[in-house]
Amino acid sequence: MTDTTTDQPTRRAGGAVVPVLAFAGIVVAVMQTLLVPVIKDLPQLLDTAPSDATWVLTSTLLSGAVATPIMGRLGDLYGKRRMLVLSLAVMVVGALVSALTSQLLTMIVGRTLQGFAMGAIPLGIGLMRDMLPRERLGSAMALMSSSIGVGGGLALPAAALVAQHMDWHALFYGAAGLGVLAILLTLLAVPESPMRAEGSFDLLGALGLSTGLVLLLLPITKGSDWGWSSGTTLGLFAASVVVLLLWGLFELRVQAPLVDLRTTARPAVLFTNLASIMVGVAFYVVSLVLPQLLQLPAATGYGLGRSMVVAGLCVAPLGLTMMFTAPVYARLSARYGPKVTLIIGLLIIAVGYGGGLGLMDAAWQTIVTSVILGAGIGLAYSSLPALIVGAVPASETGAANGLNTLMRSIGTSVSSAVIGMVLANTANDVGGVAIPTMHGFRVSFLIATAAVAVGLLLALFLPKAARPAQHTQLRASSEEDAALERAEEALRGFRGRVLGADGAPVARAKVTLIDRRGRQAGATVSGEDGGYTLAVPSQGAYVLAARASGHGPLASSASHSGEERAVDLDLSLPGESVSA
Known part of the structure; x- marks a missing residue:
């Protein structure tokens, strides 16, 4: 079977790759979450006004939003592992800067540097796509995508415990230590992907x-x-x-654009990104509402009077459930596809928020709400990278998933602003202190439910993938297998073998498809039999460029009529190059 741009890994990865990349994602989530337990105390800790203290959080959000698509594109061009390590290294520097200061401006600088770690999520997904066999890719991407929730859920009670019993600067030392560990594990266990996009930054x-x-x-x-x-x-x-x-x-x-907007405008990519904003909104509402409800004094009549640590433990099942849904997602997606899995996830989120409106009277009820929402958000988050990966060329995986992660971040930002405004406008003034009301909490849950409804509508507009043919000889073990089989049964593109000067097949040759504008339209790596397959976006003239170690490069002109058929074209590389 020949390799394709979209599904075949370019090199095999060891068993430690998935847990190490997922750990890197969890470290990023810890970085985001570690200040949540001390948010209300930041003005006193930094000796500044409340409106100025919020810049400590805003700076991380802004730098993360900027870094995510940029680091994804740099990873496509210069190596995803290299950029992953760089992202984590900048985060470690930022954590150390924050750990050594109580000055507002210096703290903002440190938190800005920490925000660069957000690029780790799309880079990790890109590495998985490039290296993992198809049967492992679905569950691996699901775990990586869910790591933000997993890390947030685990970090909340741990950060609360540290904040209660130690100097709050210890939070940053802990984040720096986790970052260093993630860098070392990445260097030891994760090989660099050989896939590179053409062009410049x-x-x-x-x-x-x-x-x-x-x-x-x-x-x-x-x-x-x-x-x-x-x-x-x-x-x-x-x-x-x-x-x-x-x-x-x-x-x-x-x-060579930073973001290929023509690819982004495809319905499969566009509606996935828009749905990602809604999932981001839904994810953040529960993180804002439940901890406050749990910590409000029982004297209010609706507050549950729990400590910071207990509140964190009650919300922790949100992240843990997201982690356990990864293998469930893989099975559902293999059978029904990521679109259906996304819809199922959104429906479960709607049930969680709808039921949560009546489950606010005891701590155990918030745990039930957290578990239901974690299951739904886990399925939804796991579906998003699979939908993106199935719709873009392999050389654009990093940038495309970076943009998708950015859409989720925009969703959480909108959620934070809107819910913050709702809670502030519905709060009661008690002795000069604004106390959120139960009415505000319920309105917040209704807003989340509305966001989920919009997300469901967008998900329904996603193109429906054709079901694989019944007579196929190979059983599709995942949605990626099904997509590969469909592509090979009705391909519009070029196929053939890469051969050496002696006529022998050349394995692991890089084959690039270049359109009439000189832009890369696809890329793949030849299989062990020298076989390659490349789909074309439209009819017209193309150049197929091939290169391999020990052989001279080749550029061959070809044209495609645009019909649903494959043009057979063998590529014969010249003899050994001088460098070989």
């Missing part, structure tokens, strides 16, 4: 996207402080629209 595109994201996310996160109708908030929103539109026009014209 789009610096202007990166600057444009970064500027647009900052202009968009700043008013979202600070709008409640500045006023939603203030000139600053409205001006930044307007500026973000202008900058992002100009950035989009630029990306459509540049030869």
Whole structure:
């Protein structure tokens, strides 16, 4: 069977790769979560105003949003493991900076550096796609995608315990230690992916996207402080629209864009990204509401009067359930596909929030809500990278999953702003202190339910994948297998073998498809028999470039009529190159 761009790993990975990459994702989640237990104390700890203290959280969000698509693209170009290690190293430096200071500006710098670790999630998914066999890919990507929730769920009670009994700076030392451990494990257990995208890094595109994201996310996160109708908030929103539109026009014209907007505009990618925003909204609401409900004094009549640590333990099942849904997702996706799995996940989230409206009277009820929501969010989060991976070329995996992770981050940012505003506007003033009300908590759950309903509608618009033929000889062990078999049964593209000067097949040769504009339209690696298969996006003239160690490079012109058939084309490499 020949290799394809989308499904066949370019090199086999050891058994430690998946747990190590998932651990890196958990470390990123810990970095995000470690300040949650001390949020309300930050103004006193940093000797600053509450509105200024929120920059400690906003800075991490902004840098993470900027770094995620950029690090994904850099990983596609220069090596995903290399960029993963770099992301974690910057996070470690940021954690140490934060650990050594109680000054606001220095703390903001440290937290900004820590936000760069957000790029680890799409880079880990990209590494898995490049290296894992298809039968392991579904559950592995599910675990990686869920690691944000897993890490958050586990870190919340641990961070609360540290914050209660130690100097709060110990949180950052702990995050730095976990980051160093993740780097060492990555270097020891994860090989570098040989897959590389063609072209160069789009610096202007990166600057444009970064500027647009900052202009968009700043008013979202600070709008409640500045006023939603203030000139600053409205001006930044307007500026973000202008900058992002100009950035989009630029990306459509540049030869090697940071984000291929034509690929992003495909229904499978577009609706997945829009649904990701809704899943992000739903995920963050429970993280904001339940800890506050659990810690409010029982004297309020609805607060559950639990300590910070107990509150963290009650919400921890959210993350643990997400972790346990990874193998469940793999089985469901293998049988029904990631679209159906996403819909099932969203329905479970809706049940969790709907039932949660009546399960707020005891700590055990919040645990039930956390378990149900964890199962639904785990299935939904696990489906998103599979949908993206199935819709983009292998050379764009990092950038495409980076953009998808960014969409989730935008969802959590919107959720934080909206729920914060709802809780503030419905709070009771008790002795100058704003106390959230049960009405505010229930309205927050209703908003999450509405977001899930929108997500369901978007998921229904996702293209339906054709079912694999019944007579296929190989049993599809995952959705990736099914996609591969369908592609080989009705392929529109080129296929053949890569041969040496002596006519012998050449394995592991890199074959790149280049369109008439000089842009990469696909890439693959030849199999052990020299076989390769490349799909074409449309009819027209192409160049197939092939290269392999010990052989000279080859560029062969070919054209495709656009019909649903494969054009047979063998590629004969010249004799040994000088460098070999």
